[in-house]
Amino acid sequence: MKEGFRQSMAWLHTWSGLLVGWILFLIFAAGTSAYFREEISLWMKPELHQAPQATSLSQAQAADVAQQFMQTHAQGSNRWTITLPGEREPVISAFWPVPQAQQATPAPAGERRRQRFENATIDPATGERIAAPRQTRGGDFFYRLHFDLHYMPALWARWIVGFCAMFMLVAIVSGIVTHKRIFKDFFTFRPKKGQRSWLDAHNATAVLALPYHLMITYTGLVTLMFMYMPWGPQLAYKGDQQAFFSEVFPNGSRASLKPSGTPAPLVPLSGLVKQASDAWDGQPVLRVTVSNPGDANATIAVSQDNTRGVSSKQASMLFNGTTGELLERRGEALAPAAETHGVLYGLHIGRFANPFVRWLFFLSGLAGTVMVATGLLLWAVKERQKFAKGGRIGFGLRLVDGLNVAAVAGLPLAMAVFFWANRLIPASTAERSPLEITCFFAAWGVAAVAGIAWPARRMWQIQLAIGGLLFALLPVLNPLTGGAGLWTTIPQARWAIAGFDLTVLLLGLALLACAWWIGKRKAARQPAARATAAAPSRSANASPPAATEPGLVTARNPLNPSGATP
Amino acid sequence: MSPLHITLALSSCVAAFASLGLAMDRHYEDSYGRGKEPAARTRQAFRLIGTAGLLLSLWACVAAVGASQGWVFWFGVMTVSALAVVLLLSYAPRRTMRVLQGGAALALASGAWAALAR
Amino acid sequence: MNLQATDSPHAAPRRRLVLSAAARYRWAVASRAVAAIGGGYGLSALCAATLSLFLPIERPEAVLTGTLAAFVVYPCAVMWVFAARTAWQAWLWLAVPCAVLGAALWLALRSGGAA
Numbered sequence: 195m196k197e198g199f200r201q202s203m204a205w206l207h208t209w210s211g212l213l214v215g216w217i218l219f220l221i222f223a224a225g226t227s228a229y230f231r232e233e234i235s236l237w238m239k240p241e242l243h244q245a246p247q248a249t250s251l252s253q254a255q256a257a258d259v260a261q262q263f264m265q266t267h268a269q270g271s272n273r274w275t276i277t278l279p280g281e282r283e284p285v286i287s288a289f290w291p292v293p294q295a296q297q298a299t300p301a302p303a304g305e306r307r308r309q310r311f312e313n314a315t316i317d318p319a320t321g322e323r324i325a326a327p328r329q330t331r332g333g334d335f336f337y338r339l340h341f342d343l344h345y346m347p348a349l350w351a352r353w354i355v356g357f358c359a360m361f362m363l364v365a366i367v368s369g370i371v372t373h374k375r376i377f378k379d380f381f382t383f384r385p386k387k388g389q390r391s392w393l394d395a396h397n398a399t400a401v402l403a404l405p406y407h408l409m410i411t412y413t414g415l416v417t418l419m420f421m422y423m424p425w426g427p428q429l430a431y432k433g434d435q436q437a438f439f440s441e442v443f444p445n446g447s448r449a450s451l452k453p454s455g456t457p458a459p460l461v462p463l464s465g466l467v468k469q470a471s472d473a474w475d476g477q478p479v480l481r482v483t484v485s486n487p488g489d490a491n492a493t494i495a496v497s498q499d500n501t502r503g504v505s506s507k508q509a510s511m512l513f514n515g516t517t518g519e520l521l522e523r524r525g526e527a528l529a530p531a532a533e534t535h536g537v538l539y540g541l542h543i544g545r546f547a548n549p550f551v552r553w554l555f556f557l558s559g560l561a562g563t564v565m566v567a568t569g570l571l572l573w574a575v576k577e578r579q580k581f582a583k584g585g586r587i588g589f590g591l592r593l594v595d596g597l598n599v600a601a602v603a604g605l606p607l608a609m610a611v612f613f614w615a616n617r618l619i620p621a622s623t624a625e626r627s628p629l630e631i632t633c634f635f636a637a638w639g640v641a642a643v644a645g646i647a648w649p650a651r652r653m654w655q656i657q658l659a660i661g662g663l664l665f666a667l668l669p670v671l672n673p674l675t676g677g678a679g680l681w682t683t684i685p686q687a688r689w690a691i692a693g694f695d696l697t698v699l700l701l702g703l704a705l706l707a708c709a710w711w712i713g714k715r716k717a718a719r720q721p722a723a724r725a726t727a728a729a730p731s732r733s734a735n736a737s738p739p740a741a742t743e744p745g746l747v748t749a750r751n752p753l754n755p756s757g758a759t760p
Numbered sequence: 761m762s763p764l765h766i767t768l769a770l771s772s773c774v775a776a777f778a779s780l781g782l783a784m785d786r787h788y789e790d791s792y793g794r795g796k797e798p799a800a801r802t803r804q805a806f807r808l809i810g811t812a813g814l815l816l817s818l819w820a821c822v823a824a825v826g827a828s829q830g831w832v833f834w835f836g837v838m839t840v841s842a843l844a845v846v847l848l849l850s851y852a853p854r855r856t857m858r859v860l861q862g863g864a865a866l867a868l869a870s871g872a873w874a875a876l877a878r
Numbered sequence: 879m880n881l882q883a884t885d886s887p888h889a890a891p892r893r894r895l896v897l898s899a900a901a902r903y904r905w906a907v908a909s910r911a912v913a914a915i916g917g918g919y920g921l922s923a924l925c926a927a928t929l930s931l932f933l934p935i936e937r938p939e940a941v942l943t944g945t946l947a948a949f950v951v952y953p954c955a956v957m958w959v960f961a962a963r964t965a966w967q968a969w970l971w972l973a974v975p976c977a978v979l980g981a982a983l984w985l986a987l988r989s990g991g992a993a
Contacts (some may be wrong), residue, residue, distance in 0.1 A: 199961050206960045364953045371957070380842070382876045383850040402842045405835045415949050423948050425923045426930035426941035427985070441938040451770045531935075538946070541832065548825055550766060554836025554956035561839070 203372040208573065211365040214358040215570045216601040221355060222566055223605055224340035225410075225524070229552055230694070231333025232282050234602045237694040238616045239679035245285065249318040253278045253471065254320045254464035260286045261463045263316050264487070270454060274484040278467070279318055280499055281478075289313035328621035330630060333551075335612070340659065341418070344635070354420050358413060363411045369400060371507055376401060377535025388634055389579070392572040399565040406558035413542035416535065441668035442532055456490040461518040463494065468494040469520075470511045472586070477501060480508060492516055498525075505536035506543055510592075549689075574598060592649070599645030600638075603657035607703060608638035610664035613698070617675035649723030651712055659709035669695035765824035766868040766878070768795070769834070773841035775863030776813025778856050780847055781804045790853035792807045809864075814838070816867065909965040917972040918955035922948040924979040931986050 211218075227234065236242060249256065262287075268274055271290040279286060292310045293676045315324045338344075368377065368417035380401060383394045387593075391485045400407065411476070420427065427438040466477050480499035486492045492515025497508045509525040528536065577591045587595075615633035619626050641657055672695060673679030683692035781787040785804035788798050798806065821864055822830030848859055894960030895906070930937075955972065962968035 202960050203957065217947050229966075331786070360952060362823075363949075364956045367953050368960075378784065381784070381787055381846050381849050383846050385850060398843070398846055402846065403839045405841065412949060416946065419945050419949065423923060423926050423945050425927040426945045426948075429927045429983070430937055430941050432928040438938065438941060443944065502829070504832060529936060531939040531946070535942050535946065537828075546829060546832075548829065548833075551825060551829060551833050551836060554833065554840065558836060558839055572810050585840070585966065721986055 198758060200372050200374065203368040207365050207368040207372050210361045210368065211566075211569050214361045215566055216315070216597050217354070218362055219570070220407065220565065221340045221358065222337040222559060223609070224423060224564040226563060227609070228333065228340060228647055229321065229556045229559065230338035231337045231375050233333065233690045233694055234331025234336070235330070236690050237336065237672070237677065238330045238332045238613070240617070240672070241325060241327040241621070241738055243676075243683075245317065247322055248284045249279045251279070252468075254468045257467045257479075258284055259318050259321045260288060260316060260482070261334040261460070262276050263319055264288060264290070264484075265460075267314065268312070268392045268487075272486055274482075276463075276484075278479055278484045280480065284318075285324060286316040286318055288316065293352050298517065329625075329627045330614075330616055331627050335631060335634075336609075341414075344631070345690065352418055352421060355572045356418060358492055359411055359414050363415070365406055366400075366411060366633065368645035370404070373401070389572070389575050390574055392568055396565060396568040396572050396758065401570060403558040403561040403565075406555070407562055409541055410419045410559070412539045416538045417542050419433060432653065438463075442535075451486065451491040453492065454735065455488045455493045457488055458490040460484065460515055461486050461494075466494055466496055466511075466518060470498070473511070474498050474509060475525075475621060490652045491678075499539075501546075501572045503537075504540045505530035505560060506545075507533070508535035530550070559747070570594070570598050570602065570708040593651075595649035596631060596646030599649045599653055599657065600642035603640030603654055604638050604645055605624070607641050607657055607661035607664070610661050610668070610698075610702075611637035614664060614671065615667055617671055617677075621676075651715075655709045655712045656711070658705045662702045662705030662707075662709060664702070665698045668698045668702070674718035693712075762824060763876065764874040765820045768867055768874060769803060769824065769837050769871065770841060771863045772813045772820065772840075773817040773837050773868035774844055775867060776810045776817065777842050777845040777846065777859050778860040778863065780810035781845055782842065782856060782860070783807045783810065787849050787856070791856045800866050802820035809860075813831075813867070816871070817841075820871075821854060864867075882913040906965045909957050910962075912966050913965070913968050913972055914956040917976070918952050918971070919960065920956045921972055921976050921979075922952040924976055924983065925951045926988075928979050928983055931983065 214745075215307070225311050238247050248252065251259070256279050257276070260278070264274050264276070267501075268288070268290045269335060270293040272293070274288065274290050276286065276288045292312050295431055305649045315326075316322065317324050341352060341355050342348045343354065373379075379397060383398055384390055387394075415422065424435070427433075431438045463482055463484075467482065467498055469479065472480055478499045478501060479496055481495075481497045483494075483495045483497070484492060494513045494515050496512040497511070500506070500508055505528075507525055507528060509523070512522040512524070513520055546555070548554050575592060577594070578587065581587050581591075596612055612630060612634040619629055619633075623629065645653055645657065660712050669680055673682070674690075678686075679686065680695050682688075683695070782791060783798065783803050785797055789796055818830075818834045821837060822832040824830065825833050845859075848856060898907035926944045926948035930941040931949055933943060935943070958971060959968040962971055
């Protein structure tokens, strides 16, 4: 390469980052929120704010409670799935398919009825169903959003997200290669220096959390790797994906026996739960799945909650349902590639019970979100300098300016609106869950259109201020709309709810601070002869840029410096 | 998950990065004045302390949450500590040495306590 | 022999497609992009497939290893394409390994089918 490897990598880094930057911002923002999706869901169901926080019952006792409940409420169903209480969930949740005979309206003759499922959240202390909270997707909305997007078939969304993730991976690696002074500049941040500050902020958020960014991008691709790269199983197993999965993933591949028709009592679950947990060195149980309960051919599968390790693979044990005899142990000593896959998957999912580790992941994800945002804004700042001497800005810059507002300012605003909608839409409204989501997208749509139409500093200010205000007022809205406010949750140490309130308060204040800072910058603007710096982002590191530095403009394009034939 | 181990991990990591920062001309200058450079021996000492601090924090992370999660935890601790030191060097560079000393002291204290409490 | 119009020094020059420097640049970038995105995927897919078939370990292990490796190969291939001196070279550097792997794969499948 005439201009050198590093410069071509710089070009590649810029374009692979810019072209998909706005979608990446969404993926990072939604994915980072998903680390706390259970907590978000809890906050969004104020009816549950007084529910038990932690259960004093052991898992074995909870299993018995669940068994009682299921025997009363899920009679006749052929498969019970019970999730036992754990570190993050103090309640028992269960779901089961409703037997055909019990469905409200019989199926028309000759038509196959779609299987309906029922679920329940059970208080382990009372054995009673917890009153159904308001219908909401909760934190799962953000979780799904970050790879299934919305308003499109999941398959398309996953291809789009995978495409962007691949671009991201290229951007990261080319960024590392092109960063000449990665060690020398490791601690460098120079505020108040215009484009240099944006670059420093981008570098800092990128380099300091580099292991995380590399990991999360690569492992993101790994989670859907058989969809993106099915050629291994295709060729090695002659297209029989099922055979491949059953050889690799030891859980759930054993076909359920058909019910024999002979009723037989189910052995108490508590004993099996205790037995499994003991065999696993005290690791808790995640789930108990009973097939054909009450039948002679009943089987019980107990799966492990791998709290100590990183891998997502769950060991499991299979028991005979009437005698309690151990039939099979699975998933414990995995082959190296399978274990590696499990670890990579587990790293991405990040379901660490330890809150400290989870917070660090959250902060790193936030750093990633800021990295993407500062990258987008840095490009706009640099591009704007080409028009420093006057002249109308080009279409490319205009488009990027608009999209930057729409994404970086609009998305937080939409997220805040989502939480407000959750509290303002009455609990008894039918279809309220899709309605909350519609509010999210409607707010984002309005913000995006406004931002693209008028991507000025004032628009940044307005959107950041609105978003900031909405976020910061959530802890006030919370108790006013049926939730437990900070003055209740902090003394009671209900950290799941208090944590949400405190986090959104901080986020809101940060956004308001940015909006205020833009206002300050506007007042201190240099005379019109100098180019203005572009609008700021939520970066905590960025400070008011005083003036641009023409010396830092990258004048040449490394792929085609002189227009010669490449 | 002992708070002592976490304190040890964070404080030793912050001290380590402060030390590694001071080993660099640019940040030494910010801290001690223009034109000043650390002597060769001092630079070596800074680097050594920095490396030792990082390894100590790795040990503390593994002790806190176990072997597999410990590595993951360590990377997270390093991210946060490095960020703190970046802000320190940008906004209050002259306090860097104090932070180094304070971090080291806190690390020694919590490390000793954790070792004795076992 | 006919006197061609072009033989006369006063005839208009035969029309050739002349691209401006900017257009040539854009074509080159587009070419590299296609090579990187499409060709890169092809190369990584071939890697996944050949590793899955040829690694001397258990079949599910080989498949997992091959597929995991493919996502490392892909960004490297993309960077390789953009680091090449010319767009043509980029295509060449992709085509050769693809051809080699493709041939190996074809032979393996043929002998596998015949066996």
